[in-house]
Amino acid sequence: MSKIATLEVNGQKHEFPILVGSENESAINIKTLRSVTGGVTTIDPGYKNTGSCESSITFLDGEKGILRYRGYSIEDLAEKADFLEVAYLLIFGELPTQEQLDKFHSDIREKSIVDDDVKKILDAFPKTAHPMGVLSSLTSALTAFNPSSVNVDSEEDMYNSVVKILGKFPVLVAWTMRKKHGLPLDYGDNSLGYVENVLKMMFKKPNEEYVQNQILVDALDKLLILHADHEQNCSTSTVRIVGSSHAGLFASLSAGISALWGPLHGGANQAVLEMLEAIKEDGGDTKKYMAKAKDKSDPFRLMGFGHRVYKNFDPRAKIIKKSADEVLGDLGIEDPILDIAKGLEKEALEDQYFVDRKLYPNVDFYSGIIYRAMGIPTDMFTVMFALGRLPGWIAQWREMRLRKEPIGRPRQLYIGETYRPFMTIKKR
Numbered sequence: 001m002s003k004i005a006t007l008e009v010n011g012q013k014h015e016f017p018i019l020v021g022s023e024n025e026s027a028i029n030i031k032t033l034r035s036v037t038g039g040v041t042t043i044d045p046g047y048k049n050t051g052s053c054e055s056s057i058t059f060l061d062g063e064k065g066i067l068r069y070r071g072y073s074i075e076d077l078a079e080k081a082d083f084l085e086v087a088y089l090l091i092f093g094e095l096p097t098q099e100q101l102d103k104f105h106s107d108i109r110e111k112s113i114v115d116d117d118v119k120k121i122l123d124a125f126p127k128t129a130h131p132m133g134v135l136s137s138l139t140s141a142l143t144a145f146n147p148s149s150v151n152v153d154s155e156e157d158m159y160n161s162v163v164k165i166l167g168k169f170p171v172l173v174a175w176t177m178r179k180k181h182g183l184p185l186d187y188g189d190n191s192l193g194y195v196e197n198v199l200k201m202m203f204k205k206p207n208e209e210y211v212q213n214q215i216l217v218d219a220l221d222k223l224l225i226l227h228a229d230h231e232q233n234c235s236t237s238t239v240r241i242v243g244s245s246h247a248g249l250f251a252s253l254s255a256g257i258s259a260l261w262g263p264l265h266g267g268a269n270q271a272v273l274e275m276l277e278a279i280k281e282d283g284g285d286t287k288k289y290m291a292k293a294k295d296k297s298d299p300f301r302l303m304g305f306g307h308r309v310y311k312n313f314d315p316r317a318k319i320i321k322k323s324a325d326e327v328l329g330d331l332g333i334e335d336p337i338l339d340i341a342k343g344l345e346k347e348a349l350e351d352q353y354f355v356d357r358k359l360y361p362n363v364d365f366y367s368g369i370i371y372r373a374m375g376i377p378t379d380m381f382t383v384m385f386a387l388g389r390l391p392g393w394i395a396q397w398r399e400m401r402l403r404k405e406p407i408g409r410p411r412q413l414y415i416g417e418t419y420r421p422f423m424t425i426k427k428r
Contacts, residue, residue: 002017002018003017003020003026004016007033009040010037016028016029016030016033017029019054021054023059023061030042034411041411041413051232052240053232053240053400055232056093056399057070057090057229057396057399058090058229058231059071059231060230060309062311062312063311063312064312065312065314065315067315069086070089070090072095074319075319077089077225078222078225079319081225082194082221083194083224083225083228084104084105085101086225086228086391087166087394088100088101088104090229090391090392090394091162091391091394091395091398104163105194107159108163108194110167111160111163111168112170112171112188113171113187114142114168114171114187117145118138118141118142119185121137121138122134122138122179122185125137125179127182130261130379131177131379131380131382132257132258132260132382132386134176135176135257135383136254136261138172138175139169139253139257140250140251142165143248143251146164146250149248150248150249152402161249162394165250165390166391166394169387170387171187171188173198173202173383173384174186174188174201174202177202177376177377177383178202180377180380183205184206186200186204187201188201189201195220195221195224196212196217199212199216199217199220200212202376213330215326216374218323219326219374220370220374222319222320223367223370223384225388226316226320226363226367226388227363227385227388228390228391228392229392229395230392231309234259234262234264235256235259235389236256236392236396238256238259239256239259239393240252240400240408242256244406244407245407245408246401249394252393252397253393253394253397256386256393260382260386261382266382266385266389267381267382268304268364269304269367269368269385270368270378270379270382271303271304271364272304273368273372273378274378276337276340276341276344277337280336280340284340286340286343289302290344290351302348303364303365304361304362304365304368305354305359305361305365306359306360311358312360314360316363317360317361317363317366320366320370321366323366324366324369324370327374335372335373337372338372348360348361367381367384367385368381
């Protein structure tokens, strides 16, 4: 027997079906609400209680600290899979066989060359431009160099678009950083794995051989996996709503990058490092800033602790904490900023105020530490987040188009002036 929700409006009762997901989540289907009630809608700022779609990609339970991609736990994937396997899983629904993975990687390498004229667009940006603005622009520009639209009903067309953006995007990421540092632009090395190639493209200097550090490779691989998808967050829902107008994949991804840029979303890991820098400039007293964080009258906000969705420990943070310890241990870096970060972490995990409120360090806190230790500039942190989130955005765009979802068009409750007659300028 199907479940029903009853809503009474102006004395009239209306029934709406309750949908139940595969993990027993419930959602009231109100798609007929406006028509059956004569124009009544709902108000839900931030869409905190509104499901915009049905999706089979990512399951997230914030209360229990669960994150799964296509049914696989984030813990298993981070330990046993690599980033390309996870990308394939998210986009196509199943983990690849060795043959499928080899072909996937080979096809990505084949499509990785970015048209040389894109460099002219990059040259137009000053070195002071924020890398996220540059990345969003370059991603959008790919549309001009790849003008044919994707036939979403053609598996071949869809696959070719997927490998094309997975091949070109790391090049754009690397170019964005190298432009900032005044380094020559690199097209990568097809003999390397996906993550190894990313690191080499970013860090190789023209006058010396680049040597891979496996601990850094493993840490970045895990970070990319942990960021690969996170259900209907701000940037993902942006990609879906832009794509719902049948905008192309590259244009939709560019919109997602812009949404990710904000400090309340992907920019959070940059905000963590900026906070640590501010604490250092003020003498580095972590106890003072923990006290400020607990003082409700103090405007100071402790960045990188707690999470809007997770009401417990962020499962991604548990995984990446180990990598952060390994990276710092291997590189042996003496950095007061990282010392402050470790001090804040220790106090937060032991302070009863934070423990009671479950304000644990989140993935943004640890990812910022790792990126700094790797030598990645602070304003590139969100770019790295975008690189990880790329397969999730692709998967969500593909799912939305294959499900033939209608164009996104939220309603509103108008609270402005009622009808006013127009007055000529002499009478105003």
